[in-house]
Every structure is written in structure tokens, then in C-alpha cells.
Amino acid sequence: MLSPDILLAGTINGLLTGAIYVLVAVGLTLIYGVLHIINFAHGSLLMLAMYAAFFLWRSTGIDPYLALPLVAAGGFALGYVLYRCVIGRLSRGKDENILLVTLGLAIVIENAALFFFGGDTRTVEVSWAAETVEVGPAFLPLAKLVSFAAALALCAALGLYIARSDTGKAIRAVARERQGARLVGIDVEATFAISYGIGIACLGAAACLLIPSFYVAPTSGHAFVLVAFTIVVLGGMGSFLGALVGGFVVGVTESLGGLLLGESLGQIGIPLIFILILLLRPAGLFGSRA
Amino acid sequence: MSMQTGRNSISRRRFLAGSTAVAGALAMPRIAGAQAAAVRIGLIHPVSGFVAYNGQQGRLGAVMAIDEVNQAGGIRALGGAKLEALLGDSQSKVEVGVSEVEKMNEAGVAAYVGCFQSPVGIAATQAAAKYGTPFVIDVGASDALVSRGLTNVFRLKPGFGRCVDDAIATLGELNKAAGSPAKSVVLVHESGEFGTGTAKLLAGKLPSIGLEAKELIAHDNPTRNFDNVALKIRALRADIVMMSNYQNEYVLLAKTLLQQKVNVAAMFSVLGGGFNYKFVREQPDVAEFMLDHNHWFNPKSTKAQALKKAVEAKGGLFTFEVYLAYNAVMLIADALERAGSADKAKLTAALAASTWTPEIMPYGPTRFVNGQNQGGQGATLQALKGDIEVVRPEAFASAAAVFPRPKA
Numbered sequence: 001m002l003s004p005d006i007l008l009a010g011t012i013n014g015l016l017t018g019a020i021y022v023l024v025a026v027g028l029t030l031i032y033g034v035l036h037i038i039n040f041a042h043g044s045l046l047m048l049a050m051y052a053a054f055f056l057w058r059s060t061g062i063d064p065y066l067a068l069p070l071v072a073a074g075g076f077a078l079g080y081v082l083y084r085c086v087i088g089r090l091s092r093g094k095d096e097n098i099l100l101v102t103l104g105l106a107i108v109i110e111n112a113a114l115f116f117f118g119g120d121t122r123t124v125e126v127s128w129a130a131e132t133v134e135v136g137p138a139f140l141p142l143a144k145l146v147s148f149a150a151a152l153a154l155c156a157a158l159g160l161y162i163a164r165s166d167t168g169k170a171i172r173a174v175a176r177e178r179q180g181a182r183l184v185g186i187d188v189e190a191t192f193a194i195s196y197g198i199g200i201a202c203l204g205a206a207a208c209l210l211i212p213s214f215y216v217a218p219t220s221g222h223a224f225v226l227v228a229f230t231i232v233v234l235g236g237m238g239s240f241l242g243a244l245v246g247g248f249v250v251g252v253t254e255s256l257g258g259l260l261l262g263e264s265l266g267q268i269g270i271p272l273i274f275i276l277i278l279l280l281r282p283a284g285l286f287g288s289r290a
Numbered sequence: 291m292s293m294q295t296g297r298n299s300i301s302r303r304r305f306l307a308g309s310t311a312v313a314g315a316l317a318m319p320r321i322a323g324a325q326a327a328a329v330r331i332g333l334i335h336p337v338s339g340f341v342a343y344n345g346q347q348g349r350l351g352a353v354m355a356i357d358e359v360n361q362a363g364g365i366r367a368l369g370g371a372k373l374e375a376l377l378g379d380s381q382s383k384v385e386v387g388v389s390e391v392e393k394m395n396e397a398g399v400a401a402y403v404g405c406f407q408s409p410v411g412i413a414a415t416q417a418a419a420k421y422g423t424p425f426v427i428d429v430g431a432s433d434a435l436v437s438r439g440l441t442n443v444f445r446l447k448p449g450f451g452r453c454v455d456d457a458i459a460t461l462g463e464l465n466k467a468a469g470s471p472a473k474s475v476v477l478v479h480e481s482g483e484f485g486t487g488t489a490k491l492l493a494g495k496l497p498s499i500g501l502e503a504k505e506l507i508a509h510d511n512p513t514r515n516f517d518n519v520a521l522k523i524r525a526l527r528a529d530i531v532m533m534s535n536y537q538n539e540y541v542l543l544a545k546t547l548l549q550q551k552v553n554v555a556a557m558f559s560v561l562g563g564g565f566n567y568k569f570v571r572e573q574p575d576v577a578e579f580m581l582d583h584n585h586w587f588n589p590k591s592t593k594a595q596a597l598k599k600a601v602e603a604k605g606g607l608f609t610f611e612v613y614l615a616y617n618a619v620m621l622i623a624d625a626l627e628r629a630g631s632a633d634k635a636k637l638t639a640a641l642a643a644s645t646w647t648p649e650i651m652p653y654g655p656t657r658f659v660n661g662q663n664q665g666g667q668g669a670t671l672q673a674l675k676g677d678i679e680v681v682r683p684e685a686f687a688s689a690a691a692v693f694p695r696p697k698a
Contacts, residue, residue: 002525003525006521006522006525009521010518010521013515013517013518013521016517017514017515017517020514111338114337114338114342118342118343118346119337119338119341119342119343119344119345119346120343120568121343121537121538121541121564123541123572123573125572125573130545130548130549130575132549132550132551138521139549139550139551141517141549214514214542215538215541215542217340217342217343217538218338218342219339219340219342219512220512222340222512223512223513223514224514227514255515255517255518258518258519259518259521259522262507262508263507263508263509263510263513263518263519264481264508264509264510267510
């Protein structure tokens, strides 16, 4: 039987890990909320953003945290262009086509990364990445504490932007009723591209916050994408609050599951949540508010 | 004297001259085509997927060996026949590895080299056995690769059974020499054939050197976070952490244990997937004092040093995948010379009877028993001051081992 100290430390670890999941899931839920499609390229684009943070650090020495605005802006530009030039054009207005296009994009991006960057694992070594803060029985990695704070700030900022700004209002209008939005003069296609861009910008931010405590290789995105899908389903597709709560729930479930059932069997918690939510509350925890 | 008279008649001299010229012209392509047919070697590695780096390294070593053989004049016993590489990607998946075997069989391969991952190797060798094609395992730790009675399978390097025995002997010796400060071990392993098999073997043998296996902790590939594993190890108060995992998880686990201030007498891996020059040079603080029992080149071999330089000149790292795949191809080249034929049965017989000595390895002459070379051995390595030193066997040692590691 594990001691309460270990369980407490495991819970805190789960919350910190959950914050990383939130960062990855926020972009996914935004894209779903507006475009009504699951972005299969999400993991591959996360990997690409992590490479961007890595190469910026290696070539210029810029700390990944300082590179965050740059990588997020690059992510927005890439997402916008991808939607305008590839996804929007090839989908021909059909949601099911978008699914296939993003799946194709994922395959192309992953193999291009393998071709250009090799299969090697890259890590960013910054002096503070090994620092920890001692809280009771737990040594909390500084990098993960920063990610935790950033996840909360990012969700709040994104929520405010969507609620208050004109673009945010347009995004909400398009998410609710495309045809109606078009009738009142909103450029729906541009709004789709902006939403996709914001989703990828979130991935850029996640990549910069993740890379000091993780690594990047062409398959790195796989480690997060299934978890992100689970969080989006759990929290309610298209809901920021859902992504925030869902990320923490999944993080803690995974952590305690690992402690109580073992690292391999403990992973069962994530698919279990996925199945239970689909059975009992298909709209997710906050789906009705999305 | 003419054969025939008249305007269109041809003199015998002209006829002879003409026919000689025609015969010469017809013979030209034959002379050009007298170059012996290339011998095709199928290289099956996971050059994409989650162990892509390891697969790419294996391919690099095998291709370098093929180039070296060809530049030296090819296979002399076959009239200078060149070796031709058929490149296959298992994508880190069993079924894809098998389909590569089938494709290459259609293309007429004489032998295969592969597959890095044991599960892929087990299935691929089985597929190659249907055609009686020899298969040389370059990397693949599971002893199941060579214990199924398949006569077409050969493994030059030691398997995890032998590596575990040698590693246990070394660990027992180091602990005893230090006054037995370590009493217990936690084993952290990936949940596949390689990690699970190695960890179970280790756990069974630890009591023979006076160490208790407190717990076996399995993890998936990929694993995102090892914080809880660190918590468990701290709670178990183990003296040694033994690891059997692939590159990414190996490095992440080592980083986490340092970050979570898990103070142990040693971190000791057997066939540690991430213990290489890249890890030790890029993260010297994390790697310092870590021990690994693994395949390693003979640091005193000039040929090994030359090969290392050649790999580094290409911007690569001289990892075990490179020189094990290199050796696998060289073993086949030697067998082709002795068989004097690329016939599969003759090549298999030549491999089975091989007494080739891989000069770049700390091995004796090859002697295959049921496909497993009995002349191979690993080395115990330690990361010291940003470099990798051989600490055992003594005959090849480049530094003295530090055990237990100084307390942080």
C-alpha cells in the first residue's frame, strides 16, 4: 500500500503533467469547435513546433520560453497558410474531406521531419530545466511549474480573446451557425483559417513549454495526440474550460493509475475515461456550453 | 580463289575479315557482361517509427560495409561480384518487417541482415526460413531469435542471456570490491520482448550476487513522464536502479531520476538503448557515473578507430548499431568467399561453419552453435567526464570503474 505522502506527490505530479496536456488540447478543441473536425495533423504539428523551438535554441541560443512568442506567431502563420492553401482548397467544403486532408498532412509532415532532421532524439539543455522546488514529499520540476502557470494563463487569455474581441465574436458566430455568419457579412473562410492558425499557435506555445522537460523526434507528437483527443472528448468538444478541467483530470488519473496499477496497466485510465464519457455523457463535461 | 563469281560475289578473304569483325562485335557485349552478377543483401531496419534513429544507424553500418567490400574488389571467389544493398524499412512494425522479407525474396536476395527489434526479427527470420535464405541478426537481444531450431538464422553478437550473465558477474564484482554497499535493486524496463525478457532474467540472477530485486517496473513506449517511477524508487529505498529500455525512455528516465534527487549507488543498464556518445556528450551531468553493459567495439583496434572516424566524418555517431550491422555484412562477405557461391544452401553452410574473427570487436573467432556465436562478448562501460570508458573486461579496459557513485 502506498503512503499518503506518495499519493499526494503523485497527485501533484499528475496536475503538473495535466497542464502540458491542457496546452496541447486547447488548440485541438478550438479547431473542433469552429471547423467541426478532428485535426489529425495535431501531433505532427506539435512535433514541428518542438523542432522549431529546438533549432532556435541550438542556432541562436534563445531560451525556449523567450522563443514562445516567435514560435506561436510562426505556428499561427503556418496554420493560416495551411488552411488557406491546403486544407480549405482540398476539402471542397466537405468536413469528411478535411479529416482525410489532415491525416494526409500528418503523414507528410512526419516523414518530411524524418527525412530532413533524421530519427535522432533532440533535447534542449537549459540550466534551469534540472531545478526543482521541494513541496512536502514532492520535488516539483521548475519547468513543469512554469507550464502549469502558462496553461492557466493561456486558457484565460484565449477565453477572453474569444469572448471580447471582434475576431473572437466572429469565430463564435461561425462556430454556431456558418450560414448565418456568412449572411451578416463575416468572411467564413478567413475565420476558419484564423481559427486553425490560433489552434496551431497554441501548439507553438505548448512546444516551447514542453521541450525543456521532454525531447523531440519525428514521432514525439504520438505521445500526446491520443491524450489530447481524450481530453477534448472528456471536457466537451470546443470547450476551453472543458480542455482545462479535462487535462487535469486525465493527468491525475494517469499519475495515480501508474502508482496504483503500474506504469503500463495504469495507462488504462485514459481509454477508460474515453469510453465512459462516450457512453454516459457523449457531449462531454462542458459540451453543452460549447 | 573465289567462293562465287559475279558482281555480288564475296572473296574468301573478305568473308573471313567480315565474319571476324561481326563475331568480334557480337562478342563485345559478352565480354562487357562477363562482370559477375551482384549478390543482393536485404537490409531490414526500422528507419521510420519510434526507433528510427537506431534503424538508420544500423543501415549506415551495413551500407558502409557493403561499400568497403565493393571498393576492395567485391567477392573474389565469385569473380569480383559486387554486393548490392536492398534497403527495407520495417517501420518498427512486425508485419511490415515480414512483408519486406517477402518483397526482397522476390527480388532474389542471397541473405538478409536486420532487424534491431526482437519481435520484428523473430517474425522476419521465420519468413526467411520458408525460402531457406540465411538471415544474420545484427541487433536483436531476445534469445528466442536463435532458439527456435531455424537453421537459417545467425547472430554474431551475444544475446541478452549472455549479456545478463556477464553484467551480473561484473556488478557482483564491483559491489563486493566496494564492501557490498548495495543490497537491493529496482528494475525499470520497457514492456516489450527486449525490456521484459532482460529484466526477468536479471531479477532471477540478482540473488546469486547477494542483491534483492525489490520491484520490476514496466513502462510503455513512448512514456511521457517518469516522475512517478522516481517516486516509487525513492519509496522503495533501492540501492541500484537497473534499466532496460530504448533510447528516448532511457534518457528521459535518467534525467528524471537526477531531477527527482534519487540517490542510488549506481544506475546500471544492460543493453541500455540510450547509452551512447550523444547522450554522454550532450548531457554529461545526467550521464556521469552511469554504468551500462553493452555491445562495444575494441577501443584498442586500429580498424575500429578508423571506422569510428569514418562514421564521425559523415556526421554520425559510432553507436553499437553501426558496428554490429557492419560486422553482420562482413560475416556474410566472408561466408560468400568461402562458399564460392551465392547459393542459399551453400551460403548457410558456410555461415554455420564460420571461424571469422571480427577484428573491430572484443570477440574471438566465430563459432556458431544453433545460430548463436559463442565467441562474442559485451563490455561494461561507464560515463566518466563526458566520455564513455570501458571498465570491464580488464583486457580491454580504458579506465577504472567508479562504484558506488559519489552522493549528490
